[in-house]
Amino acid sequence: MKMNKRQLLASGVGLLAMGAMGGRVMAQTKPLRIAAIVQSLNTEYNVLWADAAKAHPAFKAGQAELTILDGRQDMLTQSNLFDTVITEKYDAIIFIPVDIDAGNDPIERAKAAGIPVFGSNTVVSNTSLYDAYINSNDVEAGELLAKAIIARAGPEAKVVILEGMIGQSAQVQRLQGIQNVLAANPGVTVIGQNSANWSRAEAITLMENLLTSHGSDIQGVLAENDEMAVGAIEAIRSYGLDPQSLPVAGVDGIHDALQAVKNGDQAMSILQDAHGQAQGAVDLALRKLSGASYTPAAKVWDVNGGSLAWEDGTSQHYYVPWLPVTRENVDTVLAE
The missing domain is CATH 3.40.50.2300 (Response regulator)
Known part of the structure; x- marks a missing residue:
């Protein structure tokens, strides 16, 4: 075989x-x-x-x-x-x-x-x-994610966080980095946060649920990896929003995320x-x-x-x- x-x-x-x-x-x-x-x-x-x-x-x-x-x-x-x-x-x-x-x-x-x-x-x-x-320093990756979204969505933005598998070091440390930046930017509000287990498919479902709950109130998406970032972009498009108007950032530098960055649909990918x-x-x-x-x-x-x-x-x-x-x-x- x-x-x-x-x-x-x-x-x-x-x-x-x-x-x-x-x-x-x-x-x-x-x-x-x-x-x-x-x-x-x-x-x-x-x-x-x-x-x-x-x-x-x-x-x-x-x-x-x-x-x-x-x-x-x-x-x-x-x-x-x-x-x-x-x-x-x-x-x-x-x-x-x-x-x-x-x-x-x-x-x-x-x-x-x-x-x-x-x-x-x-x-x-x-x-x-x-x-x-x-x-690589995953705390730093979380900080880069948060800073990128705040730079695009503004210091008073309402954002959502898509986390990796709970208990993995990348999930723990990237979240720590995100929280470091949020603490320095008290005007930013997290209106949704959950794990999609590093999965594109799970991120689509999670983002669909967040959009159903919060709709156009969401002004930025912090995805702890690119699989989830790409899934979030798919959900945003399916919801009828333009991904270029709702900044999404992720981590890893996978091919689909880099293409999304090139097309303008993903604000940033942090290459690992x-x-x-x-x-x-x-x-x-x-x-x-x-x-x-x-x-x-x-x-x-x-x-x-x-x-x-x-x-x-x-x-x-x-x-x-x-x-x-x-x-x-x-x-x-x-x-x-």
Whole structure:
């Protein structure tokens, strides 16, 4: 049976490659095995992350193997996947947790078994458990969202907030950032707020309900990710309003959101660098396993022309910068 890309990813097929690395990798008779336990593979951003991870030169070089395991947006599933990876004695784990608190215990079990764990994208509350982690500052993303909408809707605007899955670090921290800006802008009123679970379909329904309740009183939409932003725009259009008259902002920089920005239907998308976070996490894992002779491959690092300091791969935490995307720079972003 022929399998499509998502089925291959979800099945945890090991992905291999070709190239030279130093230290421990060169001494291996078998490739190092890394498991990436991700939130899910049902949103564009998560698939972008998985595609970037499997494209890391270490896997193409055949010096290491990657298995991507789908957590299906369920913490129990992720916990069970940790047990499988521990039993099969993988060399390292990259973890994108579903829940900010429930993700701590599986990491502790892996560490007790001698398997280092590296964070990427979303994080757990006890970040000291990670050997290292790389993500973007989600509090800052929330602040950028709120400032963008207030700049367009005005300091007395009535707004609604579409939240991600409750309990995920991105939901918690982006909301914190939004609240930081709202506290400094007391004239702005939140007239509706609920979770659409990062889902475009759920955002359509939620936005339809908000429009039914509040109609044209809504003057701005803060969506904690782009899937929900695009869903909100669809609902606004179906309600008979012009999306260009009701500013919507989101996070991730997925293709449909960037097109909406280009068309003027979405006020802003805050690009989250899936490539930098995914391949950066792989580099951190391989640096731990291979030793000081390891040379990182991700373009995000300053040693490869990027903006993020590599620091010999020994820091515990790295922040990948955000890129706000508006009509002024969207063509450049789409062309990359």
